[in-house]
Amino acid sequence: MNSGGDNSESVYDVIVLGAGPAGENVADRVRAAGLTCAIVESELVGGECSYWACMPSKALLRPVQALAAARSVGGAAQAVTGGLDVAAVLARRDGFTSNWKDDGQAEWVDGIGADLVRGHGRLDGPRRVVVRATDGGSRTLTARHAVVVATGSRAVVPPLPGVETVRPWTSREATSATQVPARLAVVGGGVVGVEMATAWQALGSHVTLLVRGSALLDQVEPFAGELVAEGLTEAGVDVRLGVSATQLRRPDGGGPVTVTLDDGSQLEADEILFATGRAPRTDDIGLDSVGLEPGSWLDVDETCRVAAVEDGWLYAVGDVNHRALLTHQGKYQARLTGDAIGVRAAGREPDTRPWGAHAATADHDAVPQVVFTHPEVAAVGLTARQAAEKGLRTRVVDYDLGSVAGASLYADGYRGRARMVVDLDRDCLVGVTFAGPGVGELLHSATVAVAGQVPVARLWHAVPAYPTVSEVWLRLLETYRG
Numbered sequence: 001m002n003s004g005g006d007n008s009e010s011v012y013d014v015i016v017l018g019a020g021p022a023g024e025n026v027a028d029r030v031r032a033a034g035l036t037c038a039i040v041e042s043e044l045v046g047g048e049c050s051y052w053a054c055m056p057s058k059a060l061l062r063p064v065q066a067l068a069a070a071r072s073v074g075g076a077a078q079a080v081t082g083g084l085d086v087a088a089v090l091a092r093r094d095g096f097t098s099n100w101k102d103d104g105q106a107e108w109v110d111g112i113g114a115d116l117v118r119g120h121g122r123l124d125g126p127r128r129v130v131v132r133a134t135d136g137g138s139r140t141l142t143a144r145h146a147v148v149v150a151t152g153s154r155a156v157v158p159p160l161p162g163v164e165t166v167r168p169w170t171s172r173e174a175t176s177a178t179q180v181p182a183r184l185a186v187v188g189g190g191v192v193g194v195e196m197a198t199a200w201q202a203l204g205s206h207v208t209l210l211v212r213g214s215a216l217l218d219q220v221e222p223f224a225g226e227l228v229a230e231g232l233t234e235a236g237v238d239v240r241l242g243v244s245a246t247q248l249r250r251p252d253g254g255g256p257v258t259v260t261l262d263d264g265s266q267l268e269a270d271e272i273l274f275a276t277g278r279a280p281r282t283d284d285i286g287l288d289s290v291g292l293e294p295g296s297w298l299d300v301d302e303t304c305r306v307a308a309v310e311d312g313w314l315y316a317v318g319d320v321n322h323r324a325l326l327t328h329q330g331k332y333q334a335r336l337t338g339d340a341i342g343v344r345a346a347g348r349e350p351d352t353r354p355w356g357a358h359a360a361t362a363d364h365d366a367v368p369q370v371v372f373t374h375p376e377v378a379a380v381g382l383t384a385r386q387a388a389e390k391g392l393r394t395r396v397v398d399y400d401l402g403s404v405a406g407a408s409l410y411a412d413g414y415r416g417r418a419r420m421v422v423d424l425d426r427d428c429l430v431g432v433t434f435a436g437p438g439v440g441e442l443l444h445s446a447t448v449a450v451a452g453q454v455p456v457a458r459l460w461h462a463v464p465a466y467p468t469v470s471e472v473w474l475r476l477l478e479t480y481r482g
């Protein structure tokens with residue numbers, strides 16, 4: 001069923017608020033458990049990830065990486081006689097977003113037997129959700145077992161003087177724009193900032209990246225941020241560290257933006273992108289009706305149940321619980337939350353032991369992430385600093401990826417680095433980071449090692465094929481053994 005507002009009242013086992021990747025996966029699992037389910041969506045089924053985040057951003061970045069890869073291999077490089085075809089890149093991006101239409105994903109919801117309810121959903125006391133459709137009609141949904149909030153996050157734009165006059169880009173515009181601005185200022189040196197600086201510079205903008213801190217990607221190993229800064233600079237991006245925007249102006253509405261910086265200088269750009277973090281989409285979902293603070297991130301237990309709400313009927317999965325703002329972690333939470341709801345509905349207890357079937361343990365210990373820049377960054381688990389802050393007794397092992405035979409075949413003059421952080425007391429890895437071209441596809445090996453707590457002695461038996469970039473695993477082990 002695909003319905004708008006019809007002023008009716010309906011009862012379901014589970015109501016899911018938000019049909020992004022996390023919401024969709026909860027619906028899938030509760031349906032697999034034989035429960036009835038309504039999923040409420042105010043925009044597009046598929047969420048931010050499908051239309052304004054992961055998919056369009058990676059569709060913009062993949063041609064950049066493919067071209068760089070071809071240019072870095074003697075023999076192939078000679079065949080590359082032109083640059084990116086911007087119109088073709090944008091058209092391919094549009095294909096990945098289905099031109100911002102969600103028919104395919106709505107059909108998928110139908111296929112799993114959940115009811116899609118289009119409109120803005122708000123909690124209205126325990127187990128009740130009122131959905132207001134765009135036509136003004138409203139429907140009240142009641143849940144027998146659970147309501148799951150999966151409303152995601154939105155970009156934060158800092159309240160700088162003049163910001164309202166410049167119509168800044170957020171990640172939504174940066175992933176869906178149809179024109180290439182001649183000059184783009186990007187504020188923020190996190191993942192969105194570096195990925196979008198990479199994409200738009202390659203598409204023809206002159207990008208200035210304004211970073212208030214002293215490094216890019218301050219959540220990963222410092223060498224990774226340094227290599228990305230090097231790559232951006234070589235691509236022509238003006239990377240400025242230790243600067244902040246203090247004021248913005250776009251005097252005639254349609255002309256360039258003037259950005260005043262805290263060193264007193266000014267910068268002119270045709271567009272400005274704020275890539276300055278996320279806020280939860282919980283300000284208008286009726287949290288106050290169940291005793292929670294509107295606009296807050298939702299604190300959850302290991303089964304993603306909102307601990308502060310009595311009777312255990314409210315859950316929160318995906319970005320909105322602030323555990324790990326990544327699609328794959330949201331989907332992971334959603335799978336085990338959906339299963340936990342099914343188990344509880346059947347009157348049984350979920351398995352909430354660490355690494356149990358219904359505990360999102362990997363959110364703490366084994367979150368993988370790939371940053372799709374040139375070079376790429378791929379990391380899982382703890383950085384050396386985070387491990388030290390946790391009081392672990394560790395040894396940090398580094399290896400120059402460029403001296404791995406497979407890497408030198410992969411690209412001429414391959415530049416990259418790998419690090420593993422070994423927990424000496426448990427003899428296993430707690431963190432691995434790779435930075436270099438093509439390392440994203442290497443990451444799952446590290447995720448298996450970290451999540452599986454594979455003893456270092458056993459890793460020697462996981463033999464990497466020669467001559468692949470993966471042989472860095474052998475080199476790391478040899479370096480560790482000394």
Ligand SMILES: Cc1cc2nc3c(=O)[nH]c(=O)nc-3n(C[C@H](O)[C@H](O)[C@H](O)COP(=O)(O)OP(=O)(O)OC[C@H]3O[C@@H](n4cnc5c(N)ncnc54)[C@H](O)[C@@H]3O)c2cc1C
Pocket residue numbers: 017018019020021022023040041042043044045046047048049050052053054055057058119120121122150151152153171175192281284285317318319320324325326327328329330
């Ligand atoms: C530019 C960018 C690139 C990214 N790239 C990656 C990447 O490569 N890999 C990765 O893992 N992560 C990436 N992320 C992060 C990823 O997009 C999020 O972690 C993911 O989308 C979160 O999924 P979600 O289901 O929690 O929320 P969302 O995808 O935000 O979906 C929430 C849904 O809820 C709906 N909704 C909200 N409020 C209501 C309401 N009141 N009623 C009804 N519906 C409502 C929204 O319309 C939306 O459809 C990226 C993020 C950005 C900004």
Ligand SMILES: NC(=O)c1ccc[n+]([C@@H]2O[C@H](COP(=O)([O-])OP(=O)(O)OC[C@H]3O[C@@H](n4cnc5c(N)ncnc54)[C@H](O)[C@@H]3O)[C@@H](O)[C@H]2O)c1
Pocket residue numbers: 158187188189190191192193195211212213218244245275276277278325326369370371372
């Ligand atoms: N490839 C991927 O996996 C991918 C890609 C994009 C985004 N994401 C996820 O989306 C989330 C959001 O990404 P993001 O880059 O927006 O956030 P972020 O938190 O990763 O980075 C934001 C950066 O902006 C800076 N900042 C914050 N306020 C500022 C201000 N007022 N002025 C100047 N700088 C300021 C912060 O210091 C930080 O470095 C992240 O959690 C990220 O993991 C993932």
